[in-house]
Every structure is written in structure tokens, then in C-alpha cells.
Amino acid sequence: MFASHILHQMASSPARSRVLRLLFEGPQSPGTIAAALNIAPGTASNHLAALHGLGLVTAEACGRRRFYSAVPNGAQALLEEIRGPANDPAADLDRR
Template sequence: MDERIAAAAELFKVLSSPVRLRVVHELTEGPRSVAELAAVVEASPTLMSQHLRVLRMAGLVDAEHEGRQRLYRIADEHVTHIVQDAVRHAAED
């Protein structure tokens, strides 16, 4: 199998979780903390941290400390376009 196709399949596998897809969608608005993301997605901070770890390991988000909290942001703008296009496509009649 072509390596590019395998990498694309892996990307879609990571984004196949509704929680992770929602997180990436929310991060298109700007950096957020675990607590902010957990509140928006209605998940526990522990569960949110686990999903963020998966997204970080896939290279889709990164984090940096700002004061006492860690803020997560999109690491690859291409992913922003993929997610926004998918959401728009799903909303079409």
C-alpha cells in the first residue's frame, strides 16, 4: 500500500472519534485548556486529557504552558481544513 494512503488512513482513524473531531473543531477557534475543552465537549477532564494525548501523538495538536495551565492548539493547519470541510459536508442536505 502506498505510504501516503496509509498515513491518510491513520489520520482518519484518529479523527474517527466524535470527541476528538469536536476537539479539533473547537481548536480552530483558538487555543483552549483541558478544562475549557472538557466543558464544551461535555467530557471529564481525565477523558479529555486522554483524547488530547492521542491527538498530540498523531501530531495534530500541540500544547504549551501558559501560567499554571497547558493550552492546546492546532499543530497542523491542514487538519483544520479537513475537519471544517467534513463538518460542512455533513451539514449539507
């Protein structure tokens, strides 16, 4: 996934960034996230699904509940991709 797409997804929703920051504290359920951030449980689930699709969080089932965790080096990998060489010819591909 291109870093620009991930950055766009994160920048388009400050709440999504808050969810990710909360997950760096440890595994959380959608209900716990909703309560902590004062958002609807469905909204928390939507943000978690988006973050999961971006590869920034993982989900683990525990009985009927799911717990989400931030991918430890997911954010680091994103930063490394962004910091890549400015003259990388592959970086120009999404401009064509």
C-alpha cells in the same frame, strides 16, 4: 504518519473530532474543552494527548496550565496526503 492511521484515529472517536474543531477556534485548556463539550476533564486530556501524538495539535505551558491549539496546516496537510495521486506506488506500501 500515514493518513489512513490518522483518519482511523479520528473516525474512531467523534468526540476527538469535536475537540479538534473546538481548537480551531483558538487555544483551549483541557478544562475549558471538557466544559464546552460536556465531557470529563480526563477524557479531554486523553483526546488532546492522542491529537498531539498525531501531530494535529500543539501544547504550550502557561504556569501550571497547558493550552492546546490546532496546528494551522495539520488538517490541510492531511487532506493533501489523502488527495495525493491515486496511482502513487508508495500508497500501496501499507497493503503489503
